[in-house]
Amino acid sequence: MSADSSHDTGHEPGHEVINARTDALLADPGLPDHVWRPTDVDAKAEKRAERQVATLFGLSAICTVLFVVFYITLETGVDGPTIIGLGASNVALGVSLGLALLLIGIGVIQWARKLMGDHEISELRHPASSSEGDRAETLAALNAGLEESGIGRRPLVRNTLLGSVALLAAPAVVMLRDLGPLPNEVVGEYEGAGLHHTVWRKGMRVVRDVVGTPVKASDLEIGDLLNAEPEALFPTAENGLPELSGAELQIAKSKAALVMLRMDPNDIVSPVTRNWSVNGIVAYSKICTHVGCPISLNERTTHNLLCPCHQSTFDLADSGKVVFGPAGRHLPQLPLGVDDEGYLIALSDFLEPVGPSFWERNTKSPSEVAKGLS
Amino acid sequence: MSIDTSKVATSNKTAATASKPSKAGAAATWADERLGLAAMGKKNLRKVFPDHWSFMLGEIALWSFVVLLLSGVFLTLWFRPSMAEVTYQGSYDQMRGISMSEAFASALNISFDVRGGLLMRQMHHWAAMLFIAAMMIHLLRVFFTGAHRKPREVNWVIGCLLLLLGTLEGFTGYSLPDDLLSGTGIRAADGFIKSMPVVGTYISFFLFGGEFPGEAIIPRLYTIHVLLIPGLLLALIAAHMLLLVYHKHTQWPGPGRTENNVVGFPMLPVYAAKAGGFFFIVFGVTAIMGGLMSINPVWKFGPYDPTKVTAGSQPDWYMGWPDGALRIMPGIESHFWGSTWSWNVFLPIIVLPGLLFTVLLLLPFIEGWITGDKREHHLLQRPRNAPTRTATMVALMTLYGCFWAAGGNDIIAIRLHASINQITYFMRAAVFIAPVIAFIVTRRVCISLQRHDNETLLHGYETGVIMRTPEGSYYEKHLPISGAEAYTMTVRDRSSARLTEPAEADTNGVPAPKGRLSGLREKVRTLYYADDIDKPTAEELEEARHHAEHEAHALAAIDGHSADGHHFDGRHPVSEEPIRPEHHGH
Numbered sequence: 001m002s003a004d005s006s007h008d009t010g011h012e013p014g015h016e017v018i019n020a021r022t023d024a025l026l027a028d029p030g031l032p033d034h035v036w037r038p039t040d041v042d043a044k045a046e047k048r049a050e051r052q053v054a055t056l057f058g059l060s061a062i063c064t065v066l067f068v069v070f071y072i073t074l075e076t077g078v079d080g081p082t083i084i085g086l087g088a089s090n091v092a093l094g095v096s097l098g099l100a101l102l103l104i105g106i107g108v109i110q111w112a113r114k115l116m117g118d119h120e121i122s123e124l125r126h127p128a129s130s131s132e133g134d135r136a137e138t139l140a141a142l143n144a145g146l147e148e149s150g151i152g153r154r155p156l157v158r159n160t161l162l163g164s165v166a167l168l169a170a171p172a173v174v175m176l177r178d179l180g181p182l183p184n185e186v187v188g189e190y191e192g193a194g195l196h197h198t199v200w201r202k203g204m205r206v207v208r209d210v211v212g213t214p215v216k217a218s219d220l221e222i223g224d225l226l227n228a229e230p231e232a233l234f235p236t237a238e239n240g241l242p243e244l245s246g247a248e249l250q251i252a253k254s255k256a257a258l259v260m261l262r263m264d265p266n267d268i269v270s271p272v273t274r275n276w277s278v279n280g281i282v283a284y285s286k287i288c289t290h291v292g293c294p295i296s297l298n299e300r301t302t303h304n305l306l307c308p309c310h311q312s313t314f315d316l317a318d319s320g321k322v323v324f325g326p327a328g329r330h331l332p333q334l335p336l337g338v339d340d341e342g343y344l345i346a347l348s349d350f351l352e353p354v355g356p357s358f359w360e361r362n363t364k365s366p367s368e369v370a371k372g373l374s
Numbered sequence: 375m376s377i378d379t380s381k382v383a384t385s386n387k388t389a390a391t392a393s394k395p396s397k398a399g400a401a402a403t404w405a406d407e408r409l410g411l412a413a414m415g416k417k418n419l420r421k422v423f424p425d426h427w428s429f430m431l432g433e434i435a436l437w438s439f440v441v442l443l444l445s446g447v448f449l450t451l452w453f454r455p456s457m458a459e460v461t462y463q464g465s466y467d468q469m470r471g472i473s474m475s476e477a478f479a480s481a482l483n484i485s486f487d488v489r490g491g492l493l494m495r496q497m498h499h500w501a502a503m504l505f506i507a508a509m510m511i512h513l514l515r516v517f518f519t520g521a522h523r524k525p526r527e528v529n530w531v532i533g534c535l536l537l538l539l540g541t542l543e544g545f546t547g548y549s550l551p552d553d554l555l556s557g558t559g560i561r562a563a564d565g566f567i568k569s570m571p572v573v574g575t576y577i578s579f580f581l582f583g584g585e586f587p588g589e590a591i592i593p594r595l596y597t598i599h600v601l602l603i604p605g606l607l608l609a610l611i612a613a614h615m616l617l618l619v620y621h622k623h624t625q626w627p628g629p630g631r632t633e634n635n636v637v638g639f640p641m642l643p644v645y646a647a648k649a650g651g652f653f654f655i656v657f658g659v660t661a662i663m664g665g666l667m668s669i670n671p672v673w674k675f676g677p678y679d680p681t682k683v684t685a686g687s688q689p690d691w692y693m694g695w696p697d698g699a700l701r702i703m704p705g706i707e708s709h710f711w712g713s714t715w716s717w718n719v720f721l722p723i724i725v726l727p728g729l730l731f732t733v734l735l736l737l738p739f740i741e742g743w744i745t746g747d748k749r750e751h752h753l754l755q756r757p758r759n760a761p762t763r764t765a766t767m768v769a770l771m772t773l774y775g776c777f778w779a780a781g782g783n784d785i786i787a788i789r790l791h792a793s794i795n796q797i798t799y800f801m802r803a804a805v806f807i808a809p810v811i812a813f814i815v816t817r818r819v820c821i822s823l824q825r826h827d828n829e830t831l832l833h834g835y836e837t838g839v840i841m842r843t844p845e846g847s848y849y850e851k852h853l854p855i856s857g858a859e860a861y862t863m864t865v866r867d868r869s870s871a872r873l874t875e876p877a878e879a880d881t882n883g884v885p886a887p888k889g890r891l892s893g894l895r896e897k898v899r900t901l902y903y904a905d906d907i908d909k910p911t912a913e914e915l916e917e918a919r920h921h922a923e924h925e926a927h928a929l930a931a932i933d934g935h936s937a938d939g940h941h942f943d944g945r946h947p948v949s950e951e952p953i954r955p956e957h958h959g960h
Contacts, residue, residue: 024861025909025912026860026861026915027861028861029857030629030630031630032858076489077465077466078466078467078486086668089492090493090496093489093493093665094493094666095666097493098658099662100658101654101661102658104654104658105651105652105653105656107651108651109651109652109655112643112651116643116647117643120637121420121637121638121639122637123622123635123637124634124635125622125636128524128620176580179583180581180588195575209681229681246458246459247587250587250588251585253680254561254587290565290718290719291561291562291566291719292561292565293558293683296683309687310700310701311794311798312705324795324798325701325705325798326704326718327718329707329714356564357707357714357719358569358714359568359575359715360714362709362714363709363714
């Protein structure tokens, strides 16, 4: 046992030493002696290991054959046979392929462990850096190259080159311009286009989602929650609305969806909410003002509506005010009325943008928003 | 290096004595005359790789990436990245006649009508999870053992970029089937983008080719998912591996293992066999997972419909932590001059991940700045021997865990019948408090373990043998640990030495000019090493050895009997030994 000594065994003349000082305190006992394995000294054990490895490879081949057999014989899909509640084809293919691969892997590793030489060998490390000589030579080469190019002596050439290459970034950026229209460019391109509009407009009937039938105030009991959409999404010969399809339909749906609740009119807190309700029926945008998930969970006793994505909770009795969660803004309310035939209609489009916040949004309180409808 | 292979399995020996030029030899000559392979092979065929179970974690990530490439190419043969509306006519009854995007219809086709298609889809998804999980655990291993120190900082940065790109690749991937869940994810992503001040709506309109959802997002995500990110991943993985080969792998300290060498098995045959075999194992495990464990059953969710959502909507687990931050962020929004600043979305989902990722990227550089350590390090450290570093990572893990748990606040509320409001309030506090507690506790645990190591070095290990002195007092007998163990434990720096020596003195002892931050740096360094327990000094070790010899002498009289403590330490056969030996005559 020596005093603290630097710990740098393995020096060779000419070998650059790594910049490392690890004070090891004790003398390095050196690599332990190699111990022969049973497979090295016992011919029987060696044969046994050889057979094990070959057996593993053989079993793998059988699994591969089984995979092909299963591929041909087992029917896929919902009508196919099942095992443990899962599709038999998927289970059989997965397990046979998995075992075929696994057995090869285990076999190869077993081969390495039992039969291949297991001598640990030692290799010298070199510092990650180049030698001083290499550095000097590289620097000299670099300087010679730069000198010959004359880049230092000819600032005019250098600067015009730098300028022109830098300018090439412009086409790369400019060419991305047609990825999409600007937010204000789509306005008027199709029904309800743009961030500030939806397909709702004055007099448009409220219809049930999926089926598209109009709704009468008397259809709803107190406490009933209804997912609704504008009639524009269900054009018929009778209502004479234009056909929507593809992206336009999806965009219209993603902004115009409604959630409606009938509550006791006396429970309504906010005057705006009361004004825009019909017999206690209120209609709000279904699109969460947080990041835009469709809101769907209703708490019956409180008139609170919860977004299943991030749990923002809105009070439908009080202008869709946020009562809990990460949303920063109330849920936009749609002013409701009744047409001649007694069906619920919108009195206008939403008076403020629906869905998640965005920078250009001019956000106002519900009572200020309400002034827009007059 | 010559090796005694006299006894290595006889079958190995014959190959080495091949005498006449074989066909393989001719092929090798042909190749070498054109590619100069021999020079490269000479260096690398017997390259040494050290062995330790924890070095396998990065390999899992590598091999699962290969599985991802293979299964991914298979899926592209049938998947149609199109949002054109079609009416499903495939074999899944519940969906027949329903309008959906071509992307979703082809995902159903792969799941139900292509034989092995569901298997490949599930393998692809499981391999993706494995890929990201393995990268994370590999990152933790590297950091906890100090493998990120010089000269490997650049490889740390590459590894972090791989994790970031892998996460984005995962997100773009699970968005492609255009089912209800993935559409909900894209819708939320649109909300995230729109929260960015000034440019949010523009980026959203450019990405979606107009208003959400449009018809462009799936084909665009597809290009990103199958070309852009995989290309970057492949290039970065290549760079990661090249640097690994150049630096040579780190190793644990031990007898014969120094900063200047690398001890282990040669690439050919042992390491090639083990690593290659491990590829088959990872591949096989993913296949079995794909066969037995259902994942992302898109047919249960149905096609994307912007008006629908499923309760308990959650992203894949690796996207869970920013989602958790989003859930517990208070709903703060500012409105100035007709503009809206949604801090409630922008801070947790855009700023926070960027910030934490930057911290992760900078960790080796921050540590290097604090310690002022400019040496190369090839020997790994035990986590306990760098208490502040270990505690820092555990604190970060705790922060991650808190956010991640917050991402499941609805599930926790349902399972534990707890109030979601209370869970959210709890999590808001926990993300600030829990990492601090974790930091302090981990640091103290590390320091206690350092103390324990010193005890073991000085007084030996606990034998479990209770001795009674003639006076009637009892003590537990300790025995010295082996020389190899003692050596391994003492290979480490003294933190006290690092604190006192000038950090940046060059080889001639000229101190570096002091920067403006040097005062702060001194303070942080003192805190970094504060309360570290140094290993014993040579004098202390010598004294302890004397003491042990003295004790051994005193106990020599009963040596060779059960009571010497050697016999029940699990290292010696005891079958012949009576518990209470016959009395020896004096």
